[in-house]
Amino acid sequence: MKDLPGNAIHFKIGTSMSHLFSEFKLSSPRGPLSLANRIVIAPMCQYLADQGQANDWHLAHWTALLNGGAGLVTLEATAVTEEGRITPGCLGLWDDVTASALSETLGRARRMAPHVPVSLQIGHAGRKASSAEPWNGGQLLDAQHRGWQALAPSALPHLSTEAPPTAIDTAGLARIQNAFVQAARRADGMGIEVLELHAAHGYLLHEFLSPISNLRTDAYGGNFENRIRFVREVFAAVRANFTGSLGIRISATDWVEGGWTPEETADLALRLKCDGADFVHISSGGVSAQQKISIGPEYQVPFAKLVKEKSGLTTMAVGLITQAAQAEAILNRQDADLIAIARAYLFNPRWAWQAAVELGGQVQASQPYWRCIPREAQTIFGDVKVGQR
Numbered sequence: 001m002k003d004l005p006g007n008a009i010h011f012k013i014g015t016s017m018s019h020l021f022s023e024f025k026l027s028s029p030r031g032p033l034s035l036a037n038r039i040v041i042a043p044m045c046q047y048l049a050d051q052g053q054a055n056d057w058h059l060a061h062w063t064a065l066l067n068g069g070a071g072l073v074t075l076e077a078t079a080v081t082e083e084g085r086i087t088p089g090c091l092g093l094w095d096d097v098t099a100s101a102l103s104e105t106l107g108r109a110r111r112m113a114p115h116v117p118v119s120l121q122i123g124h125a126g127r128k129a130s131s132a133e134p135w136n137g138g139q140l141l142d143a144q145h146r147g148w149q150a151l152a153p154s155a156l157p158h159l160s161t162e163a164p165p166t167a168i169d170t171a172g173l174a175r176i177q178n179a180f181v182q183a184a185r186r187a188d189g190m191g192i193e194v195l196e197l198h199a200a201h202g203y204l205l206h207e208f209l210s211p212i213s214n215l216r217t218d219a220y221g222g223n224f225e226n227r228i229r230f231v232r233e234v235f236a237a238v239r240a241n242f243t244g245s246l247g248i249r250i251s252a253t254d255w256v257e258g259g260w261t262p263e264e265t266a267d268l269a270l271r272l273k274c275d276g277a278d279f280v281h282i283s284s285g286g287v288s289a290q291q292k293i294s295i296g297p298e299y300q301v302p303f304a305k306l307v308k309e310k311s312g313l314t315t316m317a318v319g320l321i322t323q324a325a326q327a328e329a330i331l332n333r334q335d336a337d338l339i340a341i342a343r344a345y346l347f348n349p350r351w352a353w354q355a356a357v358e359l360g361g362q363v364q365a366s367q368p369y370w371r372c373i374p375r376e377a378q379t380i381f382g383d384v385k386v387g388q389r
């Protein structure tokens with residue numbers, strides 16, 4: 001089919017300018033990447049890939065997200081190796097077959113929406129790999145039930161009832177680092193504008209950071225500098241092979257005494273800035289079943305504020321930010337530069353449209369959708385009249 005045109009729809013234009021709907025320039029070696037607004041769709045796993053390959057589900061899902069009005073759309077966590085998948089249904093980018101499926105499917109989706117920059121999150125699940133899909137219990141799978149042997153910094157399982165992972169040796173570290181590099185090259189080649197390394201939620205890179213999961217006694221374990229070493233090495237290698245905007249998602253705290261801390265997150269972000277990071281995406285938790293999370297609206301925003309202030313990096317805030325007024329207030333307080341929205345977008349694929357109505361902003365929209373705008377939300381199309389025939 002032909003590419004669908006996308007024009008700006010303006011909602012309730014007044015004298016004030018919404019911060020959420022202001023343009024943002026994301027730094028990149030290619031030059032600044034222009035985002036139409038400060039709404040980022042955060043990565044959300046779908047667990048429906050075929051041997052790592054994107055399929056019709058992803059086509060429908062990504063098309064909906066790209067039509068949702070956000071300034072940047074992040075695809076789901078994508079494994080850099082086959083054993084690095086969280087579940088058997090996770091998306092992958094570890095060979096030409098998975099790369100071809102992702103590129104073709106994304107290309108089709110992008111032709112059915114206005115142009116929106118796309119971000120891809122790449123990672124390795126570590127000791128949380130080989131798990132069942134959430135709707136199948138989410139527990140570790142054995143070889144008789146589609147499972148495989150998980151890898152980790154140390155032979156320490158996530159749950160005491162689970163089989164321990166294999167501790168990664170020096171050769172294994174080099175192999176995994178190269179897998180990140182190859183995935184980055186593939187993403188670069190298919191025109192992905194933004195890449196995000198996954199160092200959060202208890203997966204491999206986070207496992208190296210946290211003293212809860214990293215009990216190594218070599219150069220990659222022990223003190224802070226050693227625990228961040230592998231993350232920095234992977235990041236630097238990817239930076240050298242990806243020409244777009246590059247950032248990282250970090251769990252700012254393990255929510256466990258003696259675990260990874262917000263202060264360490266800020267220190268790591270400052271070092272990654274020196275390594276060429278363009279942004280940091282601040283989440284939390286996931287590395288320990290003992291975590292005690294103080295969940296509430298905007299519960300992770302203070303961590304984003306700390307990292308932004310200490311590192312000076314472009315910072316994304318995420319976590320129970322569900323209302324437009326919340327997002328606007330966070331930006332007005334300068335607690336973050338970008339607002340990442342996840343599950344709220346699954347519930348309402350036009351979240352940004354509703355936010356634009358409430359705040360007075362604009363979104364890009366394909367012309368077939370123009371007639372759905374409620375009469376009370378005044379639209380301006382210049383000389384274009386949207387009517388009934």
